[in-house]
Amino acid sequence: EVQLVQSGAEMKKPGESLKISCKGSGYLFANQWIGWVRQTPGKGLEWMGIIYPGDFDTRYNPSFQGQVTISADKTTTTAYLQLNSLRASDTATYYCARLRGTISGGWLDPWGQGTLVTVSS
Amino acid sequence: DIQMTQSPSSLSASVGDRVTISCRASQSISGFLNWYHQKPGKAPESLIYVAKSLLITAPSRFSGGGSGTDFTLTISSLQLEDVGTYYCQQSHTLPWTFGQGTRVDVK
Numbered sequence: 001e002v003q004l005v006q007s008g009a010e011m012k013k014p015g016e017s018l019k020i021s022c023k024g025s026g027y028l029f030a031n032q033w034i035g036w037v038r039q040t041p042g043k044g045l046e047w048m049g050i051i052y053p054g055d056f057d058t059r060y061n062p063s064f065q066g067q068v069t070i071s072a073d074k075t076t077t078t079a080y081l082q083l084n085s086l087r088a089s090d091t092a093t094y095y096c097a098r099l100r101g102t103i104s105g106g107w108l109d110p111w112g113q114g115t116l117v118t119v120s121s
Numbered sequence: 122d123i124q125m126t127q128s129p130s131s132l133s134a135s136v137g138d139r140v141t142i143s144c145r146a147s148q149s150i151s152g153f154l155n156w157y158h159q160k161p162g163k164a165p166e167s168l169i170y171v172a173k174s175l176l177i178t179a180p181s182r183f184s185g186g187g188s189g190t191d192f193t194l195t196i197s198s199l200q201l202e203d204v205g206t207y208y209c210q211q212s213h214t215l216p217w218t219f220g221q222g223t224r225v226d227v228k
Contacts, residue, residue: 044208044221044222045210045222047210047216047218047219059215061217063216097165100167101170101171101212103215104213104214105153105212106212107167107171107210107212108155108157108167109166109170109176111164111166111167112164
């Protein structure tokens with residue numbers, strides 16, 4: 001069974017940084033893209049970026065570039081989302097998801113269970 | 122960025138009803154449109170990809186259609202487990218974008 005298991009909920013203060021993990025199992029981790037999606041009540045679902053663990057090719061949504069860093073470790077079959085200089089507006093649930101198909105025309109399946117991040121002073 | 126607009130924003134229907142949700146793209150995305158279902162408190166799950174292909178794990182009462190800029194998701198006979206929010210997403214052009222969601226309730 002293909003599974004993506006994310007790290008647990010976090011509470012952070014403004015200005016701090018955070019790294020969320022997403023461990024994949026049940027498939028060839030290095031050979032399929034993993035993406036990150038943010039969900040907030042106000043803006044809904046927003047695609048943040050995606051990485052191909054095999055060669056670390058990474059694409060970012062320009063809206064998030066510079067604010068986040070996406071990485072992956074093939075040996076531990078884990079993808080990471082680093083959030084820098086957190087603000088209250090970064091309070092959200094963050095999901096990882098595997099890409100089926102290609103960058104152009106693919107779909108996200110399955111999704112991790114989500115990581116709730118709360119940023120508050 | 123390509124804007125995705127869903128309608129209606131919410132709907133309430135009875136068990137057994139036929140339900141249709143629309144999704145419109147701000148420019149042509151060919152058939153690169155996906156649908157997801159998010160049950161309350163859970164992560165989204167993939168339902169339909171490339172406009173009309175049903176995931177093997179999805180119930181056959183779901184179907185998708187459309188191309189270019191206009192797409193639909195149809196539930197042929199609404200069931201209690203279908204409640205939640207449905208999202209469309211275009212994968213034609215980066216950055217991928219999602220519709221704002223359609224909330225479905227059962228009367």
